[in-house]
Amino acid sequence: MKIGILAYQGSFEEHALQTKRAMGTGDIVPVKTPKDMGQLDGIIIPGGESTTIGMLASKLGIIDEIREQILSGLPVLGTCAGAIFLAKEASDSKVKKQQELLKVMDIAAVRNYYGRQRESFEAEVDLSEIGEEKARVVFIRSPAITKVWGNSKSLSKLNGVTIMAQEGGMIATTFHPELSNTLAVHKYFLSLVKK
């Protein structure tokens, strides 16, 4: 199994270590240019600044390649900025801004939904839909998934707001499983890769 991690910026090293622990044997490769996209079985889009990641992905000519492969069935896990990247609709809670995004998943994401860093938080979340009771995770200047339609479904909610959603092989989370003690999200993603 070969999992690529979009490694420009953000929590890419944390995702690599967490994926390695969740999968046992297999390869994890950083993805930065189109030639890194060959023969991947799955791809992870980490948390970071979505404006930065979008600018680099389009400047280095990889954004169309990723979109095409995801549309033809490549499983993808997007966390925080990664979720914004996947969403068909994305907006900021305050500032209007045009961004380079993939727009592949039937969800709407609102950036910086909970506020700035001072309002960032840790919380216990319910992951029973993917086989783990509870996990303590962090939300950092996190977005919210405000709408889920079509083939997308909500997998977990915190105080009524969707924090994890799935559409086929695409998973979006607004929290950070890569910074937590649980491997449940990564294991669930890898189970979709194997299918």
Place this chain on the structure above:
Amino acid sequence: MRLYELTFAEVEDYFYKLAEVRDSLKDQGLLTELPELRSNLKIAEGTTMVKHAFPIFQKGGVVMDVTNVKQAEIAEDGGAVSVMVLDKLPYDVRKVGGVARMADPKIIEEVMSSITIPVMAKVRIGHFYEAKVLEALDVDMIDESEVLTPADEVHHINKWLFKVPFVNGARSLAEALRRISEGASMIRTKGEPGTGNVSEAVRHMKLINSELRSLASMSEEDRNMKAREYQVSYQLLELVAKLGRLPIVNFAAGGIATPADAALMMWLGSDGLFVGSGIFKSEDPEVRARAIVMAASAWEYPEVVLEAQKMISEQKTMMGIDIKSLPPEQLLQVRDT
């Protein structure tokens, strides 16, 4: 991409154990000034883990110094991961002299409402109340910086008391670990700010790397001595030795002016970069911002760094100062230890 021995959550377990020790001391009526650091509430803001997590999402990126909204917008469009709002760029602080203080809160507020990326601002070393003002303003991170004139010649701010994370400068492993013990959530090498000369940043990064390596190969006994020399807890040194790096995010700063400078600092092991005067003291800030961002995040690909270096022109790079020509009293990096 680097893989380490411990995950973020495992490193945080260590900090939480320290927090538990503090909490039990508090139960005995000691350390009364400290807040509860480990919370069992369902949802908790401003905990150690939340503060240490913020810089993780800056990794691989470039934080740019700006002095107004226009520069902040250029920085965001150029792909900056954050902006640092200052009253004057470090180069001008050096030129003008006098007392350098935190930026005007009205300007910081304007910047915060016009861009979507995080906004940081600098406070004077030890100036607890400038930091309280910025926390009330809701900036995303506070830089307790030697670029401004220190307000306390002896102490740094007790950063455990804040909900907003702090970044501090360091020239050596001992300085970095002392700042972490005071509650810093991120470290940057100091370099020599406002010079356009990367040599001091290189010196500090290499020194920290070599101290990390020697720590890892040391006997327990020697490490115990080192902890006393560094004035930090033995447990923190154990964690660092096991990890082979600082337990929190470490950026490079001070004198970075070109894409090749950026790639050099990343190659030396920085998690990301602060660029101060290098962008807005050049004559081509729009393209230079973008070029430095490209070089920082794709530094392992010399062909990408070449492309970035071609985007800028050496004629337009800030002139720079030879650090040997600066008299010792003009060095900013020695203002705190």
